[in-house]
Amino acid sequence: MSDIAVHTSGSGPIERIYATLRRVPTIILWLIVIVWSLPSLSVFINSWRTRDAQRSRAWWTTKPDEFTLDNYESIFNSTTSGGLGNSLLNSMAISLPATIIPISIAAFAAYGFAWIDFKGRKGLFIAVVSLLAIPLQVALIPLLQLYVNGAHLTLPWLDKTITIIPDFNLVNTTTAVWLTHTGFAMPFAIFLLHNYISSLPRDVFEAARIDGADHFTIFWRLVLPLSVPVLAAFAIFQFLWTWNDYLIANTMAGTNPDAIPTTILIANLAGDFGMNEHLLPAAAFVQAFVPLVVFFSLQRYFVRGILAGSVKG
Amino acid sequence: MATVSLENVNKVYDNGFQAIHDLSLDINDGEFLVLVGPSGCGKSTALRMIAGLEQITSGEMRIGDRVVNEVEPKDRDIAMVFQNYALYPHMTVFDNIGFALKLAKVPKEEIEQRVRRAAEILELTTYLDRKPGQLSGGQRQRVAMGRAIVRQPAAFLMDEPLSNLDAKLRVQMRAEIASLQRNLGVTTFYVTHDQVEAMTMGDRVAVIKDGVLQQVDTPQNLYDRPENVFVAAFIGSPSMNLYEGRIGVSGDRITATIGSQTVTLSDAVAAKRPALRGYDGRQVIVGIRPEDFEDVEFAPDTPADQRLSAPVRLIEALGSEIMVHFTLDATTVDSGDPDAVEERHGDDQANAVGRFNPRSRVRAGDSISIAVATENMHFFDADSRLSIWS
Numbered sequence: 001m002s003d004i005a006v007h008t009s010g011s012g013p014i015e016r017i018y019a020t021l022r023r024v025p026t027i028i029l030w031l032i033v034i035v036w037s038l039p040s041l042s043v044f045i046n047s048w049r050t051r052d053a054q055r056s057r058a059w060w061t062t063k064p065d066e067f068t069l070d071n072y073e074s075i076f077n078s079t080t081s082g083g084l085g086n087s088l089l090n091s092m093a094i095s096l097p098a099t100i101i102p103i104s105i106a107a108f109a110a111y112g113f114a115w116i117d118f119k120g121r122k123g124l125f126i127a128v129v130s131l132l133a134i135p136l137q138v139a140l141i142p143l144l145q146l147y148v149n150g151a152h153l154t155l156p157w158l159d160k161t162i163t164i165i166p167d168f169n170l171v172n173t174t175t176a177v178w179l180t181h182t183g184f185a186m187p188f189a190i191f192l193l194h195n196y197i198s199s200l201p202r203d204v205f206e207a208a209r210i211d212g213a214d215h216f217t218i219f220w221r222l223v224l225p226l227s228v229p230v231l232a233a234f235a236i237f238q239f240l241w242t243w244n245d246y247l248i249a250n251t252m253a254g255t256n257p258d259a260i261p262t263t264i265l266i267a268n269l270a271g272d273f274g275m276n277e278h279l280l281p282a283a284a285f286v287q288a289f290v291p292l293v294v295f296f297s298l299q300r301y302f303v304r305g306i307l308a309g310s311v312k313g
Numbered sequence: 314m315a316t317v318s319l320e321n322v323n324k325v326y327d328n329g330f331q332a333i334h335d336l337s338l339d340i341n342d343g344e345f346l347v348l349v350g351p352s353g354c355g356k357s358t359a360l361r362m363i364a365g366l367e368q369i370t371s372g373e374m375r376i377g378d379r380v381v382n383e384v385e386p387k388d389r390d391i392a393m394v395f396q397n398y399a400l401y402p403h404m405t406v407f408d409n410i411g412f413a414l415k416l417a418k419v420p421k422e423e424i425e426q427r428v429r430r431a432a433e434i435l436e437l438t439t440y441l442d443r444k445p446g447q448l449s450g451g452q453r454q455r456v457a458m459g460r461a462i463v464r465q466p467a468a469f470l471m472d473e474p475l476s477n478l479d480a481k482l483r484v485q486m487r488a489e490i491a492s493l494q495r496n497l498g499v500t501t502f503y504v505t506h507d508q509v510e511a512m513t514m515g516d517r518v519a520v521i522k523d524g525v526l527q528q529v530d531t532p533q534n535l536y537d538r539p540e541n542v543f544v545a546a547f548i549g550s551p552s553m554n555l556y557e558g559r560i561g562v563s564g565d566r567i568t569a570t571i572g573s574q575t576v577t578l579s580d581a582v583a584a585k586r587p588a589l590r591g592y593d594g595r596q597v598i599v600g601i602r603p604e605d606f607e608d609v610e611f612a613p614d615t616p617a618d619q620r621l622s623a624p625v626r627l628i629e630a631l632g633s634e635i636m637v638h639f640t641l642d643a644t645t646v647d648s649g650d651p652d653a654v655e656e657r658h659g660d661d662q663a664n665a666v667g668r669f670n671p672r673s674r675v676r677a678g679d680s681i682s683i684a685v686a687t688e689n690m691h692f693f694d695a696d697s698r699l700s701i702w703s
Contacts, residue, residue: 201397201399203395203396203397203399204399204400204401204402206364206366206386206393206395206399207393207395207399207400207401207460208401208412209366209385209386209387210364210365210366210386210387210391210392210393210413211387211412211413211416211460211464212387212413212416212417213387213412213416217416221401221412222401222403225403226402226403
């Protein structure tokens with residue numbers, strides 16, 4: 001404390017150094033913003049340039065008369081892997097359930113963990129949250145086997161096989177993709193929503209209990225409306241992540257043109273030996289457009305939700 | 314409307330802490346009972362047990378004729394007003410007040426009618442479409458009241474409902490709540506740490522300390538006849554001056570020695586407290602209320618042996634009265650109130666507060682003569698700390 005007082009009250013060289021140092025974080029932040037924005041800018045500009053232009057000169061030397069719509073025309077007219085429109089619909093068919101379903105389940109779970117007193121609550125919560133540490137890559141093959149072959153248990157001496165999960169044969173469907181996303185989203189969703197929901201004022205719930213509300217009423221009439229910021233924040237997170245996912249979609253549905261999302265289509269667009277590489281910037285931009293719309297329409301909640309979940313208040 | 318009664322109620326928390334010891338309390342039908350005590354004394358726990366928000370460890374709790382030990386809060390037919398109002402922030406005032414009725418599946422027209430009536434009583438009609446965030450503290454407080462009265466419950470439970478309001482509003486709401494309760498005639502259990510609220514609002518006041526009930530009585534009786542040192546010091550502001558003293562009896566004459574000075578007690582004391590005679594030569598705790606000290610100039614008839622002389626330390630002029638802080642060479646007694654501000658000025662330098670006539674011309678630093686209204690002095694047993702009566 002006394003050190004700070006010395007630096008701010010004096011007007012000598014130390015103070016000038018201190019004033020300069022105080023500007024450093026802002027400068028660094030601006031640098032990060034610029035460095036991280038440049039690739040996006042280059043993709044955006046390149047998406048309007050011909051293959052030759054992209055390959056011969058750098059994007060920052062572009063003149064306005066070079067711009068062309070050809071790349072966009074090509075990707076929308078391409079029939080590779082079922083076409084772009086079809087893949088965008090697939091992306092939606094994956095991202096929407098993969099966003100809505102975990103939120104609905106996690107909100108109930110978070111309320112239970114936060115406000116319903118039951119035996120083993122703490123242990124169960126720790127178990128759920130510690131699942132965050134499990135990398136999803138290790139589960140890809142077992143999950144795939146589960147989707148294809150189901151789960152069967154053969155009892156050793158009786159020679160009897162019991163089916164626990166039937167052979168749904170979900171491989172190469174969008175269902176397999178969003179089911180996986182749903183499962184892996186759950187620990188983080190419960191963790192985030194629990195942080196928020198448990199910080200809601202206890203008195204309000206007690207008042208509701210006296211007013212005659214049971215747990216379901218409290219959840220439906222109080223917790224959900226009061227948790228809109230954190231629900232929206234998580235929805236954005238989850239939507240962006242599932243929309244941009246490549247790995248899970250490729251593993252679960254990578255070979256079915258009727259089920260692949262845009263991310264895989266873009267990769268396929270490049271073609272053999274990258275002969276259509278020049279289409280990638282335009283396709284990437286189309287793919288990025290949807291999350292941008294989602295983000296900017298909900299960003300108010302996004303910022304608020306992150307703050308509300310971690311820092312109380 | 315109903316009585317509320319607690320019989321030997323105990324509350325022990327999981328960590329072994331006993332918040333309530335053998336609490337027995339009866340709240341009569343339509344009565345306004347205030348439970349008052351210093352912070353952490355278990356008063357909120359008591360209220361929450363009546364509400365059903367806390368389990369009772371042992372004992373019996375009845376609302377009306379029904380034992381409610383195991384009854385859910387919503388089925389106890391009570392309404393509660395919380396310290397920080399606990400309004401539903403996303404609902405309008407109308408929905409806040411009508412929430413309980415809606416959950417009870419009361420017909421829409423009746424909800425409308427009852428909410429409007431409650432809003433009229435509380436002068437909230439123009440705010441019914443607003444949300445709590447758009448209301449001032451006093452208005453929120455009224456919405457919380459509205460939520461309670463609209464249900465027409467058997468009892469109101471109020472947990473320090475005024476403590477979040479500023480001083481001026483608190484005085485106003487104090488009167489409003491008290492008169493509202495009188496008009497509605499609903500049994501009310503009110504918890505506060507503010508003895509002024511307790512005295513002004515309650516039909517009866519229960520004083521509690523460390524989970525143990527100290528005394529239940531009307532405000533005036535509590536003030537005039539405190540049963541022990543704690544109640545004596547807790548009720549009244551500024552609090553009663555308490556010193557170690559010694560009783561002397563010779564014939565009809567009883568004297569009390571405080572520090573190096575001795576006063577002769579008037580005959581009224583002996584009549585009121587016959588047991589005091591048995592304390593000849595024994596140590597007691599002497600209590601004197603500030604208003605029982607007076608500038609001798611304004612009590613010229615006081616005999617010389619009912620006066621104390623002391624140097625004045627500090628003067629607080631309040632217009633209607635003067636608070637005179639003076640120093641006695643006695644030992645103060647700790648009343649056991651954890652919220653009390655400890656004033657220490659070295660050994661045998663006990664601080665005393667007197668409430669003098671505003672025309673008094675005493676100055677800080679003066680050495681003055683102080684008249685003591687000995688008939689109003691209080692005496693407590695030094696060991697049991699109970700009041701000495703008969």
